[in-house]
Amino acid sequence: MFIHQDPDWPDLLGIVARAAGQQVAMVEKDYWVTHTLWALYQQGFDIWFKGGTSLSKGFGLIQRFSEDLDLKVVPRELTDAPAVHWKGDKPQHIASRKAWYRRLSARLVVPGTDVVLDEASWSPEGLDPKARGVELLVHYPERHLAELGRHNVPSVKLELGDARVTPFVVAPVSSFIHDWLAARSALAQFTDNRPAAVRHVHPWVTLIEKLDAISRRYARTEFDPARFVRHYEDAARIVLADLPAPDGYTREALIDVVMAGRPLPTEDDPALVLADPRKRDELEAAYDALAAVEKIYRESGYDYHA
Secondary structure, three states: OOHHHOOOHHHHHHHHHHHHOOOHHHHHHHHHHHHHHHHHHHOOEEEEEEOHHHHHHOOOOOOOOOOEEEEEEEEOOOOOOOOOOOOOOOHHHHHHHHHHHHHHHHHOOOOOOEEEEEOHHHOOOOOOOOOOEEEEEEEOOOOOHHHHHHHOOOEEEEEEEOOOOOOEEEEOOOOHHHHHHHHOOOOOOOOOOOOOOEEEEOHHHHHHHHHHHHHHHHOOOOOOHHHOOHHHHHHHHHHHHOOOOOOOOOHHHHHHHHHOOOOOOOOOOHHHHOOOHHHHHHHHHHHHHHHHHHHHHHHOOOOOOO
16 A cells, blocks of 8 residues: 555645645655656666756755656666657657657556646647657646645656766655654555665756756747746755766766767856846746745755755
């Protein structure tokens, strides 16, 4: 039996939230994030986890919760999967990527949820008409999510695509609920749905990619600032952590590999200087709109890494 199938599940959410100094809706979503990653691994998918949520759950570098899971997912055994061309722009290449994502979503089952493939970004007017990636929405039976307002929805969002995934660090993933039960020797009565071996992309890779994304998205008017404003904080947290270089890499070598020969944004990049008052106001407004959720997470005092 999964924890969420226990008759006392609603009460447990409240108890753990009070113990963690956390909002119930956040504890609820945190559990489903962990459960979703576990389901992927159990069904034979190798997982590489990157982005802001990985910085929190894998390394404890940020104290902020995100509903988005930025992943590369590869089936360990999927012999009937269509051949896929990840780089090409020809119609047949784009079609192969769409077919692969559809096959993947049809196979994925997350117990207790509905998994929906969101193809909206593939439209000619969408942000990704060439189908470089896709979003899978894992809808769960929420009980408290209305507390968090419009910036969180009753689903775990999987952002899937091909990506650089080395170097990485293998680490487990847990949740408020799991840790509370384990501390009281009460987890053994349930199916332990914590993924034990998730590959977390090294934060140095994430830093380089976020600086690049900030620079590119800042310059494009079609990008809602809310879609990338958190990158600023994530990049700063990684820099302040002063992490050692990943094994086998120097800083210069890793930048060259990740950027594929393109230059990394410099300190005078408009996206980093923020001299345009209109653009700066847009970014600050987007950040303020997310601040309530982020403040809840920071003040909880919870440390995934510990």
